[in-house]
Amino acid sequence: MAEKKYITSDELKKHNKSEDLWISIQGKVYNVTDWAKIHPGGDAILLNLSGQDVTDAFVAFHPGSAWKYLDRYFTGYHLEDFLVSEVSKDYRTLVNQFANLGLFEKKGHTVIYCLCFIAMLIFACCYGVVFSDSFSIHMLSGGLLGLAWMQVSYLGHDSGHYQMMKTRGYNRLAQILTGNCLTGISIAWWKWTHNAHHVACNSLDYDPDLQHLPVFAVSSSFFKSLTSQFYNRELTFDPVSRFFVSYQHLTYYPVMIVARFNLYLQTFLLLFSNRKVPDRFLNIVGVLVFWTWFPLLVSYLPNWPERILFVLSSFTVTALQHIQFTLNHFAANVYVGPPKGNDWFEKQTSGTIDITCSSWMDWFFGGLQFQLEHHLFPRLPRCQLRKVSPFVQELCKKHNLPYRSLSYFEANLETLKTLKTAALEARDLTSPVPKNLLWEAVNTHG
DSSP states (O other), rough: OOOEEEEEEHHTTEEEEEEEEEEETEEOOOOOTTTTGGTOOOOHHHHHHHBBOOHHHHHHHOGGGGGGGGGGEEEEEEEETTOHHHHHHHHHHHHHHHHHHTTTTOOOOOOHHHHHHHHHHHHHHHHHHHHHOOOHHHHHHHHHHHHHHHHHHHHHHHHSSSSSSSSHHHHHHHIIIIIHHHHHHHHHHHHHHHHHHHTTTTBBTTTTHHHOOTTTTTTTTGGOOOOOOTTEOOOOOHHHHHHHHHHHHHHHHHHHHHHHHHHHHHHHHHHTTSOTTTHHHHHHHHHHHHHHHHHHHTTTSSSHHHHHHHHHHHHHHHHHHHHHHHHTTTTSSBOOSOOGGGHHHHHHHHHOOOOEOGGHHHHHHTTTTSHHHHHOOTTTTTGHHHHHHHHHHHHHHTTTTTOEEHHHHHHHHHHHHHHHHHHHHHSSSOOOOOOOOHHHHHHOOO
């Protein structure tokens, strides 16, 4: 038997570039430089955790069947100073327990129920638009379409985290249908940003879900013009940013209503960029399907004022979902810097907030009210999240880690408080950026 070769954690850290990317899983060191280029979850995840032991992240995102593929990337080295914290041991034990109980495979009938509900909502919307002359019915139809989009997004989210259909091909088809065709938002864009968000949860410079300048800044750290490691550009805090951020607690809800326009824009920017986009052609075709049926439906309305109000009606309902996504993270703890593979559980508990609700409202939140549970076990079907919540709470209590669960109303107040705190700090910086005339006018007379 060949003698084991070892390297230290400090030596592993040196292999942290796209052209030289090593990671460790359970103390074995792997060279994933070439794999990162074709990694289904995108290269951002591996780059963010490069040069580290990433066992907990690997366990969270991969089924047991994935372990057999690691050997081809094994460098022959083991980590000399490999240690496992007590919280990581308990976390991995939980994952094994859930796997042995078959919870990752028991998906329930969520897909069938959701598809039937979505079909009813879209049919009712189209019927109201095409066969009614009532302004009220038209606005109600817009609201129903918005509700359908919310449910469609939850299905797309499910399909992106685990195989909700019988085969990978059908699962990919479900992703294109639910994302691109029905909502106009590319599933490729969602995967690109969402996977990075999960790994770098609430890192101001690594998590794209917190990088919303010039409109929002959840922390005064953004006032230093951080560099986004995800977008590879500076998040400049200029006079325009300062103006918008200074009133972000007042503009929060109006911006959420029109936030969907930004998602459409981000979809087009990615699909027609130079980046390598998985299934680019299918994504483009799917988006074209949306931009065929949606304008056609709107064209059936009698005049432009009703058409605009119809779109705003649908966007206003989906704003509830956009708000929910921000409630889960905006008021949670944030940090600057890359994620660490050896404090996976701690970072997830620190950066997420659950929404308390009755079980009969689970359909409305799509399982994401159990945000911490979802972040810890992203492959777990949403119908299982309520069941595992007590185990997560117990583990948090055992290791003295936060478990925050607020009502929808309380979470809104906390988010507004966070935004207002940053807004007031933006106004009172001792070394302000150059002020523009609009800034001067508002702060002199406003």
